[in-house]
Amino acid sequence: MRMMRLTAIVLGLAVLAGLALPVLAAAGQSGEIVSVAERDFTAAGLGRKGLDLLMRKDGRVFLVASPGEIAALAALRVGFTFETARLLRASLEGLSADGGINGAYHSVLELETDLRILERDHPGLASVVEIGETLEKRSILALKISDNAAANENEPAVLFTGCHHAREWISVEVPYLFGKYLLDRYDLDPQVRALVDASEIWIVPIVNPDGLEYSLHVYRYWRKNRRANADGTFGVDINRNYGYAWGYDNEGSSGYPGSDVYRGTGPFSEPETAAVRTLFAGVGIDFRGLISYHSFGQNILFPWGYTTALAPSNTELRAVAAAMAGLIAGVQGTVYSYGQASQLLYLTNGDTADWAYSLRGAPAFTVELPPVDIDHGAFFNDEAAIGAVFEENLPAMLYLARYAVDHPLPVRPRVVERRDSAGRPAAVKPKPPVRPAPGPSR
Numbered sequence: 001m002r003m004m005r006l007t008a009i010v011l012g013l014a015v016l017a018g019l020a021l022p023v024l025a026a027a028g029q030s031g032e033i034v035s036v037a038e039r040d041f042t043a044a045g046l047g048r049k050g051l052d053l054l055m056r057k058d059g060r061v062f063l064v065a066s067p068g069e070i071a072a073l074a075a076l077r078v079g080f081t082f083e084t085a086r087l088l089r090a091s092l093e094g095l096s097a098d099g100g101i102n103g104a105y106h107s108v109l110e111l112e113t114d115l116r117i118l119e120r121d122h123p124g125l126a127s128v129v130e131i132g133e134t135l136e137k138r139s140i141l142a143l144k145i146s147d148n149a150a151a152n153e154n155e156p157a158v159l160f161t162g163c164h165h166a167r168e169w170i171s172v173e174v175p176y177l178f179g180k181y182l183l184d185r186y187d188l189d190p191q192v193r194a195l196v197d198a199s200e201i202w203i204v205p206i207v208n209p210d211g212l213e214y215s216l217h218v219y220r221y222w223r224k225n226r227r228a229n230a231d232g233t234f235g236v237d238i239n240r241n242y243g244y245a246w247g248y249d250n251e252g253s254s255g256y257p258g259s260d261v262y263r264g265t266g267p268f269s270e271p272e273t274a275a276v277r278t279l280f281a282g283v284g285i286d287f288r289g290l291i292s293y294h295s296f297g298q299n300i301l302f303p304w305g306y307t308t309a310l311a312p313s314n315t316e317l318r319a320v321a322a323a324m325a326g327l328i329a330g331v332q333g334t335v336y337s338y339g340q341a342s343q344l345l346y347l348t349n350g351d352t353a354d355w356a357y358s359l360r361g362a363p364a365f366t367v368e369l370p371p372v373d374i375d376h377g378a379f380f381n382d383e384a385a386i387g388a389v390f391e392e393n394l395p396a397m398l399y400l401a402r403y404a405v406d407h408p409l410p411v412r413p414r415v416v417e418r419r420d421s422a423g424r425p426a427a428v429k430p431k432p433p434v435r436p437a438p439g440p441s442r
């Protein structure tokens with residue numbers, strides 16, 4: 001490990017020290033994982049700079065920093081350690097030689113092929129639906145599983161999504177394998193059959209195909225989509241672009257385009273979030289639950305993420321999360337911690353779960369898949385572990401789907417999305433990053 005204090009070589013940058021870090025992030029597209037002592041992190045106020053935080057462990061905060069941000073850290077006299085090299089070593093050891101650059105993980109084309117195969121092999125039960133198109137003209141595909149999948153039978157629906165964030169490859173595999181499991185087991189397992197017959201299970205394994213391809217071919221740590229921003233930087237964090245409490249403050253998302261948690265120019269400005277909105281909030285489908293898969297950390301997070309105030313149905317959300325954590329632990333003993341997103345991890349605004357929950361109070365969760373921390377591989381899950389990660393999540397997925405079937409939601413919105421006079425989702429003017437205010441009333 002190299003503990004670097006770069007102040008000597010960046011004296012010329014000292015003038016920049018007064019600027020917010022994300023301004024500097026505009027400089028480069030590549031970056032490094034670095035860690036900073038938690039004490040220094042807090043003292044320098046880095047929690048409010050829109051940095052791409054990965055985790056906290058053993059008194060250190062790990063983040064992905066662009067070259068500009070690294071220079072700014074140095075200019076702020078914050079000591080840091082480069083962590084990329086040892087993590088990359090771990091990642092290369094985990095991929096087979098014959099699976100191409102992504103080993104056993106799906107590329108966008110590979111996933112489309114496999115979804116079409118499921119549709120072909122399970123006529124009537126599986127339907128591949130294009131729910132949107134990305135900036136680079138890739139299809140955002142959903143797999144709908146139900147008896148009479150081609151018809152809208154107005155059955156209770158539940159949504160499982162993966163890969164909002166490009167580098168979180170394992171998050172593609174878990175929802176995809178869930179769909180494959182349901183279809184393969186339909187004729188063999190009465191419980192699976194009863195569930196599928198009574199519901200619509202929607203699976204979007206890759207919400208962010210442009211980002212995933214960029215992560216596969218260009219830059220493994222890419223997180224956002226591939227929006228060309230006005231200032232020359234690329235990407236919007238599509239898990240900060242949803243329309244509930246969008247831009248609520250500058251701690252839960254960033255207004256700087258170069259930031260890895262850039263929220264975009266307005267709520268649902270990105271085709272990926274617009275596609276999920278059209279599906280989940282559209283007329284005619286009774287969505288009653290959602291899990292958005294991410295990695296890493298082994299957490300089950302529930303709303304709110306944008307405030308530490310409790311959600312209206314906090315007790316229910318906590319109980320469902322606890323049940324899922326118990327089911328996961330029951331498979332092979334893996335511990336997933338659970339809690340309100342803003343309390344257990346950090347503040348986020350404009351994320352999937354807050355928005356989905358805000359519509360009608362549907363239980364909505366972000367699940368951070370393994371590994372538990374950076375020392376166990378961070379975004380790089382050994383491909384040999386894909387099956388085991390899915391297996392341990394399977395009972396929780398079945399549980400949430402069954403829970404959705406058994407728990408109708410009120411037709412009227414429980415929490416109303418902020419809208420302007422024309423009925424569009426209202427852009428919330430970002431407030432200064434102070435202590436979060438209490439959440440809106442119902």
Ligand SMILES: [Zn+2]
Nearest residue numbers: 165168294295
């Ligand atoms: Zn993520």
